[in-house]
Amino acid sequence: MTDTIPVLDLGPLRAGVPGALDRLGAELRRAFTEVGFYFVRNHGIGQPLLDETFEAAERFHAQPLDAKLAMRINEHNIGYMPLRGATTRVNAVGDVALPNANEAVFFKRELPADHPDVLANVRFRGRNQWPAGLPGFREQVLRAMDAFEGLALSLLPIYARALDKPADFFAPFFTEPMYTLRMSHYPQQEPTAPENEFGIAPHLDTSFMTILAQNRIPGLSLRLSTGEWVDAPAPEGALLINGGMMLRRWTDNRFMATPHRVINRSGKERYAIPFFFDASYRAVMAPITADGSPGRMEPITYPDFMTGYQRSNFHHAAEKEEKIELQGA
Ligand SMILES: O=C(O)CCC(=O)C(=O)O
Numbered sequence: 001m002t003d004t005i006p007v008l009d010l011g012p013l014r015a016g017v018p019g020a021l022d023r024l025g026a027e028l029r030r031a032f033t034e035v036g037f038y039f040v041r042n043h044g045i046g047q048p049l050l051d052e053t054f055e056a057a058e059r060f061h062a063q064p065l066d067a068k069l070a071m072r073i074n075e076h077n078i079g080y081m082p083l084r085g086a087t088t089r090v091n092a093v094g095d096v097a098l099p100n101a102n103e104a105v106f107f108k109r110e111l112p113a114d115h116p117d118v119l120a121n122v123r124f125r126g127r128n129q130w131p132a133g134l135p136g137f138r139e140q141v142l143r144a145m146d147a148f149e150g151l152a153l154s155l156l157p158i159y160a161r162a163l164d165k166p167a168d169f170f171a172p173f174f175t176e177p178m179y180t181l182r183m184s185h186y187p188q189q190e191p192t193a194p195e196n197e198f199g200i201a202p203h204l205d206t207s208f209m210t211i212l213a214q215n216r217i218p219g220l221s222l223r224l225s226t227g228e229w230v231d232a233p234a235p236e237g238a239l240l241i242n243g244g245m246m247l248r249r250w251t252d253n254r255f256m257a258t259p260h261r262v263i264n265r266s267g268k269e270r271y272a273i274p275f276f277f278d279a280s281y282r283a284v285m286a287p288i289t290a291d292g293s294p295g296r297m298e299p300i301t302y303p304d305f306m307t308g309y310q311r312s313n314f315h316h317a318a319e320k321e322e323k324i325e326l327q328g329a
């Protein structure tokens with residue numbers, strides 16, 4: 001399986017070796033036309049930072065339920081989503097009836113109280129909610145998000161070259177990228193749990209790029225283009241990266257978004273810290289076609305895309321959307 005998922009070594013690029021960018025671009029193109037996932041090595045994010053972020057996720061979820069519910073997820077998609085708070089209804093590979101067996105908390109870029117988007121209550125531009133009783137937690141989350149953002153930005157020239165664009169092609173779209181750090185807790189699923197109960201059901205991410213730190217507890221699997229589900233390997237020191245629906249759409253379906261799922265029958269508690277990375281809030285993403293033609297999809301922004309998606313997948317969003325629609329009616 002490590003044979004199947006390409007491994008991109010960022011060492012030569014970071015060392016400024018001539019030709020490294022174009023070589024990585026070719027490898028990335030292959031990754032996104034054949035698999036939809038790739039590993040990066042020599043990515044520059046230290047293992048201690050990742051370990052401490054996993055620990056922070058564990059500390060967060062170990063709090064009493066009341067403390068977590070005090071920062072319940074809101075219309076900005078920031079805060080705590082209780083166990084079985086989401087059912088994967090769209091993008092699924094099969095029919096999924098049961099809510100996902102995970103609880104999660106979501107953080108976005110830290111915005112000051114007087115930021116114009118905060119003052120105007122612009123959707124998905126709200127302030128983070130932080131737990132009251134966890135010293136050092138906020139700082140840890142901010143450190144992790146900074147590190148993941150830095151890595152994601154450093155990969156953009158590779159994406160540009162993979163699409164035969166100049167290295168700085170993506171820069172104007174990512175002046176203040178949107179991102180979300182999700183800290184998930186997958187309780188052990190009982191051996192007697194129904195077949196169609198998942199930690200997270202088969203889905204596509206919405207993102208342009210998802211960075212996933214290696215997990216010591218297995219459970220993640222991917223669906224190859226052959227239709228076969230395979231367990232994701234976890235090579236030491238590497239990070240797993242995939243593209244979601246935004247990448248697929250923006251590349252006019254040239255780059256694939258690959259279905260994946262989690263089942264936690266490991267007999268242990270499992271935590272995950274995926275980082276979802278997208279263009280700036282107001283960036284207009286018109287299809288990047290091979291021949292410069294307009295492409296199949298309409299140009300779209302992050303909020304327009306996300307509001308369409310949210311309506312179908314998150315229970316809290318569905319309720320909110322209904323209220324919003326009623327207000328507008
Ligand atoms: O828990 C994992 O390993 C992956 C989680 C995932 O696919 C997601 O949160 O979108």
Ligand SMILES: [Fe+2]
Pocket residue numbers: 203204205260
């Ligand atoms: Fe995912």
